Amino acid sequence: xxxxxxxxxxxxxxxxxxxxxxxxxxxxxxxxxxxxxxxxxxxxxxxxxxxxxxxxxxxxxxxxxxxxxxxxxxxxxxxxxxxxxxxxxxxxxxxxxxxxxxxxxxxxxxxxxxxxxxxxxxxxxxxxxxxxxxxxxxxxxxxxxxxxxxxxxxxxxxxxxxxxxxxxxxxxxxxxxxxxxxxxxxxxxxxxxxx
Amino acid sequence: xxxxxxxxxxxxxxxxxxxxxxxxxxxxxxxxxxxxxxxxxxxxxxxxxxxxxxxxxxxxxxxxxxxxxxxxxxxxxxxxxxxxxxxxxxxxxxxxxxxxxxxx
Numbered sequence: 001x002x003x004x005x006x007x008x009x010x011x012x013x014x015x016x017x018x019x020x021x022x023x024x025x026x027x028x029x030x031x032x033x034x035x036x037x038x039x040x041x042x043x044x045x046x047x048x049x050x051x052x053x054x055x056x057x058x059x060x061x062x063x064x065x066x067x068x069x070x071x072x073x074x075x076x077x078x079x080x081x082x083x084x085x086x087x088x089x090x091x092x093x094x095x096x097x098x099x100x101x102x103x104x105x106x107x108x109x110x111x112x113x114x115x116x117x118x119x120x121x122x123x124x125x126x127x128x129x130x131x132x133x134x135x136x137x138x139x140x141x142x143x144x145x146x147x148x149x150x151x152x153x154x155x156x157x158x159x160x161x162x163x164x165x166x167x168x169x170x171x172x173x174x175x176x177x178x179x180x181x182x183x184x185x186x187x188x189x190x191x192x193x194x195x
Numbered sequence: 196x197x198x199x200x201x202x203x204x205x206x207x208x209x210x211x212x213x214x215x216x217x218x219x220x221x222x223x224x225x226x227x228x229x230x231x232x233x234x235x236x237x238x239x240x241x242x243x244x245x246x247x248x249x250x251x252x253x254x255x256x257x258x259x260x261x262x263x264x265x266x267x268x269x270x271x272x273x274x275x276x277x278x279x280x281x282x283x284x285x286x287x288x289x290x291x292x293x294x295x296x297x298x299x
Contacts, residue, residue, distance in 0.1 A: 020230055027229060031221045039216070049225050057232035109209075113202045120209035128209035151207040171292065183199050190202070 008072050016063055018171050027056055033073055034080050040148050041084035043091045051087060055080045074162070081145065081163050085172050088128035088141035097134050097185060106131050143178035150175055 007031045014022035031052070038051045059079050066075050102110065105127045112120060120128055132152070136144045149155040149163065160171045 008253070020234075023230065023233065024226060027222055027226055032218055035218055036215070044215055049222070053225050053229045053232065056229040057236065060229075060233040061236045109206070113205060117201065117296065119205055122212060125209050125213040128206055131212035132206060132210040147207075149226050183203055186206070187199055190199075 010067075012066065012072065015060060023060055026060075029063060030056075030059070030076055032077060036076060037080040038084060040153060041081065041088065041145060043084070043088045046087055046091075051084065054087075055083045058083055078163050081149075084144055085141050085164075090143065091141075097138050097189065099189055101134065101140070102131065102189075103127070106134075110189055135182050139178055139181055140187055142174055143181060146171060146174045147178045147182065150184075 006025060008026075008029070009079050011022050012027050015026055034052055034055050035048070038055065042051060045102060055076075059076055062079065066072065073125055099107065099110075103170075105124070109124055109127050109131060112124075121132055129152075136147060139147070145164065146160060149160045150157075155163070157168055157171050157175075160166070164171070166174070
């Protein structure tokens with residue numbers, strides 16, 4: 001049996017009127033998008049489910065502000081990214097990453113980086129992602145956000161400008177500075193690996 | 196591009212290739228908690244239509260009060276003029292005497 005496609009406009013209108021059944025339908029429709037964003041920007045000490053719930057509560061509460069000038073998914077993405085960003089801001093303690101914090105597989109990747117110039121094999125992608133997550137955890141929320149959007153989600157500078165509301169020069173400057181910080185931390189890891 | 200830049204690029208490229216974890220189905224608990232949070236915000240928020248009606252009523256009442264004070268003040272001024280000016284008090288009597296020939 002084919003599942004009928006959700007009429008987003010009608011659903012949004014019903015949610016604005018306080019219809020909870022419509023809100024549940026909209027939540028199911030947007031859940032994959034919101035979860036993907038939350039996972040990409042999740043603070044270390046926050047549960048994924050808690051943040052997903054906070055994003056949806058914000059989406060429903062602020063739905064009156066949605067003018068329909070952009071697709072609903074774009075608007076929801078922006079709300080989700082900003083919610084994660086605010087949550088990251090609350091997490092003040094950002095411990096410095098040490099080589100001892102890496103698993104054996106992650107440590108092997110650091111060795112490979114120094115020894116080889118070719119791309120890392122696909123089977124090491126998950127461990128590479130873990131290392132990047134650990135390097136990002138050390139950065140400020142803004143730096144972390146810009147690197148995640150630019151390098152991991154593959155967004156353009158224009159996309160990031162729209163999602164964050166920052167100006168184009170600010171996005172570029174933040175990306176440059178965040179990259180410099182990541183390089184410093186990676187350098188320290190490489191040095192620890194090959195003193 | 197420095198060697199360190201190349202290392203970082205390779206690491207980021209590999210990380211971007213990491214497969215997405217399976218998406219768990221939307222749990223009833225998450226859905227219910229989100230609904231409860233939304234309901235809480237809705238019940239705490241003031242009813243804007245009622246607030247607007249109250250503001251309009253207040254502004255109208257204030258305007259009406261200003262107009263009433265103005266009218267009362269003008270009327271009070273007229274009364275003062277009638278009572279204090281002897282010519283104004285005498286004029287109706289003189290006019291009556293001249294038209295009817297009656298003198299008290």
